[in-house]
Amino acid sequence: MSSETIEEIEEKISLHKHGKVPKNLRIAQIILTAKKMFADNGYANSSMDELAKRVRVSKPVIYELVGSKDNLFKMILTETGHDLQSRIQNAVNLAATLDAKLRAGGLAFFNFVSEHRMLWLALFVNDQGLFNKEIAQIRKQQSDLVGNLITSSNAFENNSPIYINGIAHALNGAYEALAIWWIDHPDLKPETLADWIVELLLPTELPIVR
Amino acid sequence: MSSETIEEIEEKISLHKHGKVPKNLRIAQIILTAKKMFADNGYANSSMDELAKRVRVSKPVIYELVGSKDNLFKMILTETGHDLQSRIQNAVNLAATLDAKLRAGGLAFFNFVSEHRMLWLALFVNDQGLFNKEIAQIRKQQSDLVGNLITSSNAFENNSPIYINGIAHALNGAYEALAIWWIDHPDLKPETLADWIVELLLPTELPIVR
DNA sequence: TATAGTAAACTACTATAAGTAGGTTACTAT
Protein backbone atom coordinates (compact mmCIF):
# COMPACT_ATOMS: atom_id res chain seq x y z
CA MET A 1 0.00 0.00 0.00
CA SER A 2 1.10 3.50 -0.69
CA SER A 3 1.51 6.59 1.51
CA GLU A 4 1.22 7.01 5.26
CA THR A 5 -0.20 4.93 8.07
CA ILE A 6 -3.23 5.90 10.13
CA GLU A 7 -0.93 6.56 13.10
CA GLU A 8 1.16 9.06 11.14
CA ILE A 9 -1.96 10.83 9.92
CA GLU A 10 -3.51 11.02 13.38
CA GLU A 11 -0.22 12.30 14.79
CA LYS A 12 -0.37 15.20 12.35
CA ILE A 13 -4.04 15.76 13.10
CA SER A 14 -3.40 15.97 16.84
CA LEU A 15 -1.25 19.05 16.22
CA HIS A 16 -4.30 21.07 15.22
CA LYS A 17 -5.51 22.56 18.47
CA HIS A 18 -9.26 23.01 17.93
CA GLY A 19 -9.87 19.89 15.93
CA LYS A 20 -10.08 21.80 12.65
CA VAL A 21 -7.95 19.90 10.21
CA PRO A 22 -7.01 20.67 6.58
CA LYS A 23 -9.02 18.89 3.90
CA ASN A 24 -6.29 16.63 2.57
CA LEU A 25 -5.34 15.34 6.00
CA ARG A 26 -8.97 14.74 6.92
CA ILE A 27 -9.60 12.87 3.67
CA ALA A 28 -6.59 10.64 4.27
CA GLN A 29 -7.85 9.92 7.79
CA ILE A 30 -11.34 9.12 6.56
CA ILE A 31 -10.12 6.74 3.87
CA LEU A 32 -7.74 4.89 6.17
CA THR A 33 -10.41 4.65 8.86
CA ALA A 34 -12.94 3.42 6.33
CA LYS A 35 -10.55 0.73 5.11
CA LYS A 36 -10.34 -0.53 8.65
CA MET A 37 -14.09 -0.36 9.09
CA PHE A 38 -14.90 -2.18 5.85
CA ALA A 39 -12.30 -4.80 6.73
CA ASP A 40 -13.85 -5.19 10.19
CA ASN A 41 -17.51 -5.33 9.19
CA GLY A 42 -17.87 -5.61 5.41
CA TYR A 43 -19.69 -3.11 3.25
CA ALA A 44 -23.29 -3.84 4.25
CA ASN A 45 -22.58 -3.87 7.98
CA SER A 46 -20.60 -0.65 7.94
CA SER A 47 -22.48 2.58 8.56
CA MET A 48 -21.56 6.14 7.84
CA ASP A 49 -22.61 7.02 11.38
CA GLU A 50 -20.05 4.60 12.72
CA LEU A 51 -17.41 5.99 10.39
CA ALA A 52 -18.16 9.52 11.58
CA LYS A 53 -17.85 8.28 15.15
CA ARG A 54 -14.52 6.57 14.46
CA VAL A 55 -13.17 9.71 12.83
CA ARG A 56 -14.65 11.80 15.68
CA VAL A 57 -16.37 14.16 13.31
CA SER A 58 -19.98 14.73 12.28
CA LYS A 59 -21.52 12.99 9.30
CA PRO A 60 -21.75 15.95 6.91
CA VAL A 61 -17.97 16.29 7.13
CA ILE A 62 -17.66 12.78 5.76
CA TYR A 63 -20.16 13.46 2.98
CA GLU A 64 -18.50 16.76 2.10
CA LEU A 65 -15.15 15.06 1.67
CA VAL A 66 -15.94 11.69 0.10
CA GLY A 67 -19.36 12.14 -1.47
CA SER A 68 -21.20 8.99 -0.49
CA LYS A 69 -20.80 5.53 0.95
CA ASP A 70 -20.72 4.03 -2.54
CA ASN A 71 -18.17 6.50 -3.71
CA LEU A 72 -15.97 5.97 -0.68
CA PHE A 73 -16.03 2.23 -1.25
CA LYS A 74 -15.25 2.67 -4.93
CA MET A 75 -12.28 4.90 -4.14
CA ILE A 76 -10.85 2.28 -1.81
CA LEU A 77 -11.67 -0.51 -4.24
CA THR A 78 -9.93 1.22 -7.12
CA GLU A 79 -6.92 2.31 -5.09
CA THR A 80 -6.43 -1.13 -3.59
CA GLY A 81 -6.90 -2.70 -7.00
CA HIS A 82 -4.11 -0.54 -8.35
CA ASP A 83 -1.83 -1.43 -5.48
CA LEU A 84 -2.47 -5.11 -6.03
CA GLN A 85 -2.01 -4.81 -9.78
CA SER A 86 1.29 -2.98 -9.50
CA ARG A 87 2.65 -5.43 -6.95
CA ILE A 88 1.90 -8.28 -9.34
CA GLN A 89 3.24 -6.44 -12.35
CA ASN A 90 6.49 -5.57 -10.58
CA ALA A 91 6.97 -9.15 -9.47
CA VAL A 92 6.39 -10.37 -13.00
CA ASN A 93 8.80 -7.82 -14.45
CA LEU A 94 11.56 -8.78 -12.05
CA ALA A 95 11.42 -12.47 -12.97
CA ALA A 96 13.39 -13.73 -15.91
CA THR A 97 11.75 -16.81 -17.42
CA LEU A 98 8.11 -17.51 -18.15
CA ASP A 99 7.86 -20.06 -15.36
CA ALA A 100 9.42 -17.67 -12.92
CA LYS A 101 7.09 -14.88 -14.00
CA LEU A 102 4.00 -17.01 -13.45
CA ARG A 103 5.27 -18.13 -10.11
CA ALA A 104 6.30 -14.64 -9.01
CA GLY A 105 3.00 -13.09 -10.10
CA GLY A 106 0.99 -15.67 -8.21
CA LEU A 107 3.18 -15.29 -5.16
CA ALA A 108 2.76 -11.52 -5.23
CA PHE A 109 -1.00 -12.00 -5.31
CA PHE A 110 -1.08 -14.42 -2.40
CA ASN A 111 1.29 -12.25 -0.39
CA PHE A 112 -0.94 -9.26 -0.94
CA VAL A 113 -3.99 -11.20 0.16
CA SER A 114 -2.27 -12.47 3.28
CA GLU A 115 -1.23 -8.94 4.22
CA HIS A 116 -4.72 -7.47 3.74
CA ARG A 117 -6.93 -10.48 4.12
CA MET A 118 -10.06 -8.91 5.58
CA LEU A 119 -9.88 -5.83 3.40
CA TRP A 120 -9.35 -7.94 0.30
CA LEU A 121 -12.38 -10.04 1.23
CA ALA A 122 -14.57 -7.02 1.86
CA LEU A 123 -13.55 -5.40 -1.41
CA PHE A 124 -13.33 -8.18 -3.94
CA VAL A 125 -15.34 -11.07 -2.60
CA ASN A 126 -18.90 -11.16 -1.44
CA ASP A 127 -20.66 -9.02 1.03
CA GLN A 128 -18.73 -10.40 3.93
CA GLY A 129 -20.60 -12.22 6.62
CA LEU A 130 -24.10 -12.09 5.22
CA PHE A 131 -24.31 -15.32 3.26
CA ASN A 132 -20.76 -16.59 3.31
CA LYS A 133 -21.65 -19.67 5.32
CA GLU A 134 -24.28 -20.74 2.82
CA ILE A 135 -22.12 -19.98 -0.21
CA ALA A 136 -19.14 -21.76 1.33
CA GLN A 137 -21.36 -24.79 1.87
CA ILE A 138 -22.42 -24.88 -1.77
CA ARG A 139 -18.88 -24.33 -2.99
CA LYS A 140 -17.75 -27.20 -0.79
CA GLN A 141 -20.25 -29.58 -2.34
CA GLN A 142 -19.19 -28.66 -5.83
CA SER A 143 -15.52 -28.82 -4.97
CA ASP A 144 -15.96 -32.26 -3.45
CA LEU A 145 -17.49 -33.40 -6.70
CA VAL A 146 -14.64 -31.92 -8.72
CA GLY A 147 -12.13 -33.31 -6.24
CA ASN A 148 -13.52 -36.81 -6.61
CA LEU A 149 -13.34 -36.54 -10.35
CA ILE A 150 -9.78 -35.35 -10.65
CA THR A 151 -8.59 -37.77 -8.00
CA SER A 152 -9.35 -40.54 -10.45
CA SER A 153 -7.39 -38.83 -13.22
CA ASN A 154 -3.89 -40.14 -13.79
CA ALA A 155 -2.80 -36.53 -14.24
CA PHE A 156 -3.45 -36.02 -10.53
CA GLU A 157 -2.84 -39.43 -9.03
CA ASN A 158 0.45 -38.51 -7.38
CA ASN A 159 -0.82 -35.48 -5.54
CA SER A 160 -1.72 -35.05 -1.87
CA PRO A 161 -5.32 -34.73 -0.63
CA ILE A 162 -4.81 -31.14 0.48
CA TYR A 163 -3.52 -30.25 -2.98
CA ILE A 164 -6.48 -31.96 -4.64
CA ASN A 165 -8.85 -30.12 -2.34
CA GLY A 166 -7.29 -26.74 -3.02
CA ILE A 167 -7.15 -27.30 -6.74
CA ALA A 168 -10.78 -28.41 -6.74
CA HIS A 169 -11.76 -25.08 -5.17
CA ALA A 170 -9.52 -23.24 -7.61
CA LEU A 171 -11.20 -25.01 -10.49
CA ASN A 172 -14.62 -24.09 -9.22
CA GLY A 173 -13.44 -20.51 -9.11
CA ALA A 174 -12.30 -20.87 -12.70
CA TYR A 175 -15.74 -22.07 -13.76
CA GLU A 176 -17.43 -19.19 -11.95
CA ALA A 177 -15.09 -16.61 -13.39
CA LEU A 178 -15.56 -17.99 -16.88
CA ALA A 179 -19.34 -17.79 -16.45
CA ILE A 180 -19.03 -14.13 -15.42
CA TRP A 181 -16.74 -13.38 -18.35
CA TRP A 182 -19.29 -15.16 -20.58
CA ILE A 183 -21.78 -12.32 -19.97
CA ASP A 184 -19.68 -10.12 -22.24
CA HIS A 185 -19.14 -12.91 -24.80
CA PRO A 186 -22.69 -14.19 -25.28
CA ASP A 187 -22.02 -15.80 -28.67
CA LEU A 188 -20.00 -18.61 -27.14
CA LYS A 189 -21.82 -21.89 -26.65
CA PRO A 190 -21.77 -23.65 -23.27
CA GLU A 191 -20.11 -26.62 -24.97
CA THR A 192 -17.20 -24.43 -25.96
CA LEU A 193 -16.63 -23.19 -22.42
CA ALA A 194 -16.91 -26.70 -21.01
CA ASP A 195 -14.29 -27.87 -23.51
CA TRP A 196 -11.93 -25.06 -22.60
CA ILE A 197 -11.76 -26.06 -18.96
CA VAL A 198 -11.35 -29.73 -19.78
CA GLU A 199 -8.51 -28.82 -22.06
CA LEU A 200 -6.91 -26.69 -19.39
CA LEU A 201 -7.18 -29.54 -16.93
CA LEU A 202 -6.06 -32.42 -19.09
CA PRO A 203 -4.01 -30.87 -21.88
CA THR A 204 -2.06 -33.97 -22.70
CA GLU A 205 -5.09 -36.18 -23.03
CA LEU A 206 -7.25 -34.03 -25.25
CA PRO A 207 -7.02 -32.22 -28.58
CA ILE A 208 -6.77 -28.44 -28.55
CA VAL A 209 -10.16 -26.77 -28.95
CA ARG A 210 -10.72 -23.42 -30.61
CA MET B 1 -35.42 -26.16 -11.12
CA SER B 2 -38.01 -28.14 -9.29
CA SER B 3 -41.77 -27.81 -8.93
CA GLU B 4 -44.23 -25.41 -10.51
CA THR B 5 -43.95 -22.18 -12.45
CA ILE B 6 -45.14 -18.83 -11.18
CA GLU B 7 -48.00 -18.93 -13.70
CA GLU B 8 -49.28 -22.25 -12.40
CA ILE B 9 -49.14 -20.98 -8.83
CA GLU B 10 -50.95 -17.75 -9.64
CA GLU B 11 -53.58 -19.68 -11.57
CA LYS B 12 -54.32 -21.68 -8.44
CA ILE B 13 -54.27 -18.53 -6.33
CA SER B 14 -56.82 -16.81 -8.56
CA LEU B 15 -59.34 -19.52 -7.64
CA HIS B 16 -59.54 -18.21 -4.08
CA LYS B 17 -62.36 -15.67 -4.18
CA HIS B 18 -61.46 -13.23 -1.39
CA GLY B 19 -57.72 -13.26 -1.83
CA LYS B 20 -57.17 -15.49 1.16
CA VAL B 21 -54.76 -18.15 0.06
CA PRO B 22 -53.42 -21.23 1.91
CA LYS B 23 -49.97 -20.91 3.45
CA ASN B 24 -48.13 -23.33 1.18
CA LEU B 25 -49.43 -21.72 -2.00
CA ARG B 26 -48.61 -18.23 -0.73
CA ILE B 27 -45.11 -19.31 0.25
CA ALA B 28 -44.50 -20.79 -3.19
CA GLN B 29 -45.71 -17.55 -4.77
CA ILE B 30 -43.51 -15.42 -2.53
CA ILE B 31 -40.41 -17.46 -3.25
CA LEU B 32 -40.93 -17.50 -7.00
CA THR B 33 -41.68 -13.78 -7.02
CA ALA B 34 -38.61 -13.10 -4.90
CA LYS B 35 -36.43 -15.09 -7.30
CA LYS B 36 -37.61 -12.84 -10.08
CA MET B 37 -37.07 -9.73 -7.99
CA PHE B 38 -33.55 -10.68 -6.89
CA ALA B 39 -32.71 -11.57 -10.47
CA ASP B 40 -34.07 -8.21 -11.65
CA ASN B 41 -32.47 -5.98 -9.04
CA GLY B 42 -29.92 -7.92 -6.98
CA TYR B 43 -30.11 -8.35 -3.24
CA ALA B 44 -29.26 -4.83 -2.09
CA ASN B 45 -31.61 -3.12 -4.51
CA SER B 46 -34.56 -5.36 -3.72
CA SER B 47 -36.93 -4.25 -0.97
CA MET B 48 -39.46 -6.19 1.01
CA ASP B 49 -41.96 -3.41 0.29
CA GLU B 50 -41.54 -4.05 -3.40
CA LEU B 51 -41.87 -7.80 -2.88
CA ALA B 52 -45.11 -7.25 -0.93
CA LYS B 53 -46.34 -5.06 -3.78
CA ARG B 54 -45.47 -7.66 -6.41
CA VAL B 55 -47.24 -10.37 -4.43
CA ARG B 56 -50.16 -7.97 -3.80
CA VAL B 57 -50.10 -8.59 -0.10
CA SER B 58 -49.04 -6.56 2.93
CA LYS B 59 -45.56 -6.79 4.38
CA PRO B 60 -46.37 -8.72 7.58
CA VAL B 61 -47.68 -11.56 5.44
CA ILE B 62 -44.28 -11.85 3.85
CA TYR B 63 -42.52 -11.77 7.21
CA GLU B 64 -44.94 -14.28 8.72
CA LEU B 65 -44.24 -16.74 5.93
CA VAL B 66 -40.53 -16.35 5.20
CA GLY B 67 -39.10 -14.76 8.32
CA SER B 68 -36.79 -12.08 6.98
CA LYS B 69 -35.10 -10.78 3.88
CA ASP B 70 -31.90 -12.61 4.78
CA ASN B 71 -33.74 -15.82 5.40
CA LEU B 72 -35.67 -15.56 2.16
CA PHE B 73 -32.45 -15.05 0.24
CA LYS B 74 -30.80 -17.96 2.01
CA MET B 75 -33.72 -20.24 1.19
CA ILE B 76 -33.46 -19.36 -2.49
CA LEU B 77 -29.68 -19.61 -2.39
CA THR B 78 -29.72 -23.05 -0.83
CA GLU B 79 -32.51 -24.38 -3.02
CA THR B 80 -30.89 -23.12 -6.19
CA GLY B 81 -27.55 -24.45 -5.04
CA HIS B 82 -29.09 -27.89 -4.64
CA ASP B 83 -30.69 -27.72 -8.06
CA LEU B 84 -27.37 -26.77 -9.63
CA GLN B 85 -25.52 -29.43 -7.71
CA SER B 86 -27.90 -32.20 -8.68
CA ARG B 87 -27.87 -31.18 -12.34
CA ILE B 88 -24.08 -31.43 -12.36
CA GLN B 89 -24.05 -34.68 -10.40
CA ASN B 90 -26.57 -36.29 -12.75
CA ALA B 91 -24.62 -35.22 -15.80
CA VAL B 92 -21.43 -36.63 -14.30
CA ASN B 93 -23.13 -39.89 -13.38
CA LEU B 94 -24.49 -40.37 -16.88
CA ALA B 95 -21.11 -40.02 -18.54
CA ALA B 96 -18.87 -43.04 -18.87
CA THR B 97 -15.23 -42.04 -18.96
CA LEU B 98 -13.36 -39.52 -16.85
CA ASP B 99 -12.97 -37.11 -19.74
CA ALA B 100 -16.65 -37.35 -20.52
CA LYS B 101 -17.57 -36.81 -16.87
CA LEU B 102 -15.50 -33.64 -16.64
CA ARG B 103 -16.92 -32.36 -19.87
CA ALA B 104 -20.51 -33.22 -18.95
CA GLY B 105 -20.22 -31.68 -15.49
CA GLY B 106 -18.87 -28.45 -16.88
CA LEU B 107 -21.50 -28.38 -19.57
CA ALA B 108 -24.26 -28.90 -17.01
CA PHE B 109 -22.90 -25.97 -15.03
CA PHE B 110 -22.74 -23.63 -18.02
CA ASN B 111 -26.19 -24.70 -19.18
CA PHE B 112 -27.60 -23.97 -15.76
CA VAL B 113 -26.01 -20.55 -15.72
CA SER B 114 -27.29 -19.71 -19.18
CA GLU B 115 -30.82 -20.70 -18.16
CA HIS B 116 -30.79 -18.63 -14.96
CA ARG B 117 -28.16 -16.05 -15.67
CA MET B 118 -29.44 -13.10 -13.65
CA LEU B 119 -30.55 -15.23 -10.73
CA TRP B 120 -27.23 -17.04 -10.67
CA LEU B 121 -25.43 -13.70 -10.65
CA ALA B 122 -27.59 -12.30 -7.86
CA LEU B 123 -27.14 -15.40 -5.74
CA PHE B 124 -23.57 -16.49 -6.22
CA VAL B 125 -21.64 -13.52 -7.48
CA ASN B 126 -21.39 -10.06 -6.04
CA ASP B 127 -24.07 -7.66 -5.08
CA GLN B 128 -25.18 -7.10 -8.62
CA GLY B 129 -24.88 -3.63 -10.03
CA LEU B 130 -23.30 -1.82 -7.10
CA PHE B 131 -19.62 -2.12 -7.85
CA ASN B 132 -19.53 -4.54 -10.75
CA LYS B 133 -18.13 -1.98 -13.15
CA GLU B 134 -15.18 -1.26 -10.89
CA ILE B 135 -14.53 -4.90 -10.10
CA ALA B 136 -14.80 -5.90 -13.75
CA GLN B 137 -12.25 -3.21 -14.56
CA ILE B 138 -9.78 -4.57 -12.03
CA ARG B 139 -10.36 -8.15 -13.15
CA LYS B 140 -9.73 -7.09 -16.73
CA GLN B 141 -6.35 -5.57 -15.85
CA GLN B 142 -5.28 -8.70 -14.06
CA SER B 143 -6.57 -10.97 -16.77
CA ASP B 144 -4.72 -8.98 -19.40
CA LEU B 145 -1.55 -9.52 -17.45
CA VAL B 146 -2.20 -13.25 -17.16
CA GLY B 147 -3.22 -13.37 -20.82
CA ASN B 148 0.04 -11.78 -21.91
CA LEU B 149 1.99 -14.24 -19.85
CA ILE B 150 0.36 -17.40 -21.09
CA THR B 151 0.36 -16.19 -24.66
CA SER B 152 4.13 -16.48 -24.59
CA SER B 153 3.95 -20.04 -23.26
CA ASN B 154 4.44 -22.78 -25.80
CA ALA B 155 1.65 -24.66 -24.03
CA PHE B 156 -0.77 -22.03 -25.34
CA GLU B 157 0.84 -20.87 -28.55
CA ASN B 158 -1.69 -22.58 -30.80
CA ASN B 159 -4.81 -21.14 -29.20
CA SER B 160 -7.05 -18.34 -30.39
CA PRO B 161 -7.13 -14.91 -28.71
CA ILE B 162 -10.67 -15.41 -27.43
CA TYR B 163 -9.64 -18.68 -25.82
CA ILE B 164 -6.62 -17.06 -24.20
CA ASN B 165 -8.79 -14.22 -22.93
CA GLY B 166 -11.38 -16.57 -21.45
CA ILE B 167 -8.78 -18.80 -19.87
CA ALA B 168 -7.02 -15.77 -18.40
CA HIS B 169 -10.26 -14.79 -16.65
CA ALA B 170 -10.81 -18.37 -15.57
CA LEU B 171 -7.32 -18.45 -14.09
CA ASN B 172 -7.92 -15.26 -12.19
CA GLY B 173 -11.03 -16.86 -10.79
CA ALA B 174 -8.92 -19.84 -9.76
CA TYR B 175 -6.51 -17.56 -7.88
CA GLU B 176 -9.36 -15.79 -6.12
CA ALA B 177 -11.09 -19.01 -5.15
CA LEU B 178 -7.85 -20.46 -3.84
CA ALA B 179 -7.33 -17.34 -1.74
CA ILE B 180 -10.82 -17.74 -0.26
CA TRP B 181 -10.23 -21.45 0.42
CA TRP B 182 -6.92 -20.44 2.05
CA ILE B 183 -8.84 -18.78 4.90
CA ASP B 184 -9.71 -22.23 6.21
CA HIS B 185 -6.19 -23.59 5.58
CA PRO B 186 -4.04 -20.88 7.15
CA ASP B 187 -0.97 -23.07 7.60
CA LEU B 188 -0.21 -23.11 3.89
CA LYS B 189 2.47 -20.72 2.72
CA PRO B 190 1.81 -18.33 -0.17
CA GLU B 191 4.69 -19.99 -2.04
CA THR B 192 2.86 -23.30 -1.93
CA LEU B 193 -0.33 -21.87 -3.40
CA ALA B 194 1.60 -20.06 -6.10
CA ASP B 195 3.33 -23.32 -7.03
CA TRP B 196 0.05 -25.17 -7.20
CA ILE B 197 -1.38 -22.89 -9.85
CA VAL B 198 1.82 -22.91 -11.88
CA GLU B 199 1.75 -26.68 -11.80
CA LEU B 200 -1.87 -26.73 -12.89
CA LEU B 201 -1.05 -24.44 -15.78
CA LEU B 202 2.16 -25.99 -17.01
CA PRO B 203 2.06 -29.57 -15.77
CA THR B 204 4.47 -30.92 -18.36
CA GLU B 205 7.14 -28.34 -17.69
CA LEU B 206 7.29 -28.51 -13.92
CA PRO B 207 7.77 -31.07 -11.19
CA ILE B 208 4.79 -32.00 -9.04
CA VAL B 209 4.64 -30.00 -5.83
CA ARG B 210 3.21 -31.25 -2.58
C1' DT C 1 -5.40 44.23 17.22
C1' DA C 2 -9.90 44.38 15.23
C1' DT C 3 -12.47 42.36 11.56
C1' DA C 4 -13.85 40.33 6.89
C1' DG C 5 -13.75 36.27 4.50
C1' DT C 6 -13.74 31.47 4.27
C1' DA C 7 -12.58 26.63 5.47
C1' DA C 8 -14.11 23.27 8.59
C1' DA C 9 -17.38 21.65 11.33
C1' DC C 10 -22.03 21.16 13.59
C1' DT C 11 -27.21 20.30 14.83
C1' DA C 12 -31.20 18.72 13.29
C1' DC C 13 -33.65 17.23 9.81
C1' DT C 14 -35.82 13.94 5.50
C1' DA C 15 -36.39 9.62 3.11
C1' DT C 16 -36.20 4.85 2.58
C1' DA C 17 -36.30 0.29 4.07
C1' DA C 18 -36.32 -3.66 7.61
C1' DG C 19 -39.02 -5.45 10.83
C1' DT C 20 -43.24 -5.64 14.40
C1' DA C 21 -47.51 -4.91 17.53
C1' DG C 22 -51.97 -5.41 17.64
C1' DG C 23 -56.34 -5.63 15.36
C1' DT C 24 -59.64 -7.26 11.45
C1' DT C 25 -61.68 -10.39 7.97
C1' DA C 26 -63.32 -14.54 6.07
C1' DC C 27 -63.04 -19.61 5.78
C1' DT C 28 -64.27 -24.05 8.41
C1' DA C 29 -66.09 -27.30 11.62
C1' DT C 30 -69.69 -28.29 14.56
Add this chain to the structure above:
DNA sequence: ATAGTAACCTACTTATAGTAGTTTACTATA
Protein backbone atom coordinates in the same frame (compact mmCIF):
# COMPACT_ATOMS: atom_id res chain seq x y z
C1' DA D 1 -75.64 -19.59 13.50
C1' DT D 2 -71.35 -19.07 15.57
C1' DA D 3 -66.72 -20.20 17.79
C1' DG D 4 -62.24 -20.79 16.50
C1' DT D 5 -58.56 -19.88 13.67
C1' DA D 6 -55.88 -18.98 9.36
C1' DA D 7 -54.85 -15.21 6.57
C1' DC D 8 -54.40 -10.61 6.24
C1' DC D 9 -54.21 -5.55 7.33
C1' DT D 10 -52.99 -0.62 9.17
C1' DA D 11 -49.89 1.85 11.41
C1' DC D 12 -46.11 1.96 13.79
C1' DT D 13 -40.57 1.67 15.43
C1' DT D 14 -35.74 1.57 14.36
C1' DA D 15 -31.78 2.13 11.61
C1' DT D 16 -29.22 4.31 8.28
C1' DA D 17 -28.10 7.10 3.87
C1' DG D 18 -28.03 11.55 2.76
C1' DT D 19 -28.93 16.97 3.24
C1' DA D 20 -30.31 22.02 4.57
C1' DG D 21 -28.97 25.58 6.96
C1' DT D 22 -26.08 27.43 10.71
C1' DT D 23 -21.95 28.15 13.60
C1' DT D 24 -17.00 28.21 14.75
C1' DA D 25 -12.26 29.26 14.32
C1' DC D 26 -8.22 30.04 11.36
C1' DT D 27 -6.01 33.59 8.15
C1' DA D 28 -5.05 37.69 5.78
C1' DT D 29 -5.20 42.52 5.73
C1' DA D 30 -6.01 47.36 7.71
